[in-house]
Amino acid sequence: MDWSDYFAAAKKLGPNPFYAILDRYVGEEPGRVVELGFGAGSGIGWWVDRGWEVLGVDADQGMCDYARSIYGDRVEIFQAGYSEVDWGEVDVIAAVFALFFAGEDEFWATWSKIRELVKGGAVFGGQLIGPGDDWAVNHIALTKEQVEEMCSGLNVLYFEEVRRRGKTVFGAEKEWHVFHLVLGPQD
Numbered sequence: 724m725d726w727s728d729y730f731a732a733a734k735k736l737g738p739n740p741f742y743a744i745l746d747r748y749v750g751e752e753p754g755r756v757v758e759l760g761f762g763a764g765s766g767i768g769w770w771v772d773r774g775w776e777v778l779g780v781d782a783d784q785g786m787c788d789y790a791r792s793i794y795g796d797r798v799e800i801f802q803a804g805y806s807e808v809d810w811g812e813v814d815v816i817a818a819v820f821a822l823f824f825a826g827e828d829e830f831w832a833t834w835s836k837i838r839e840l841v842k843g844g845a846v847f848g849g850q851l852i853g854p855g856d857d858w859a860v861n862h863i864a865l866t867k868e869q870v871e872e873m874c875s876g877l878n879v880l881y882f883e884e885v886r887r888r889g890k891t892v893f894g895a896e897k898e899w900h901v902f903h904l905v906l907g908p909q910d
């Protein structure tokens with residue numbers, strides 16, 4: 724598939740504004756982060772620019788080739804499903820507009836890995852989508868109650884539910900129903 728339009732559009736937009744939110748909850752010292760579903764890789768750039776060690780996991784070959792062409796051996800890139808890779812010891816798990824694209828089994832396997840790592844001290848930042856999102860028809864969508872249940876036993880550092888008419892990265896009109904989440908270990 725030719726992703727050049729996506730890369731061009733994503734490059735113009737730069738890192739998602741959510742990184743600035745997540746940044747409030749990660750330590751001042753750079754550590755090791757896993758970027759799940761990095762897409763055009765602007766999130767990888769966010770961490771690299773701040774001195775972080777980055778492991779990127781994306782199932783798409785075009786995304787992986789593009790990231791390797793930009794970051795070379797400064798980042799470890801794995802072309803695989805999220806849960807298929809051993810992320811090792813990470814301080815942060817970032818999955819920015821990425822998790823809900825996974826198939827059902829992959830999604831829950833990944834969520835369970837995230838929960839274990841967060842319980843052990845890591846910070847998770849990312850999005851889930853709700854039933855009001857246009858993508859709910861063919862992606863994993865969860866109610867607010869389900870999301871709250873998924874976060875039980877973890878420290879919810881940031882939770883924002885957003886419903887709005889907006890656009891996709893390609894500029895197409897879309898109804899968004901998004902849960903922005905930052906999770907950490909319980910005190």
Ligand SMILES: C[S@@+](CC[C@H](N)C(=O)[O-])C[C@H]1O[C@@H](n2cnc3c(N)ncnc32)[C@H](O)[C@@H]1O
Nearest residue numbers: 760761762781782783803804805819821824825
């Ligand atoms: C919307 S893009 C991600 C956007 C990016 N994180 C950002 O901040 O701009 C979603 C990415 O997730 C990847 N993806 C979807 N399902 C996946 C899975 N199960 N395992 C690994 N990567 C997956 C896709 O290949 C795509 O690159």
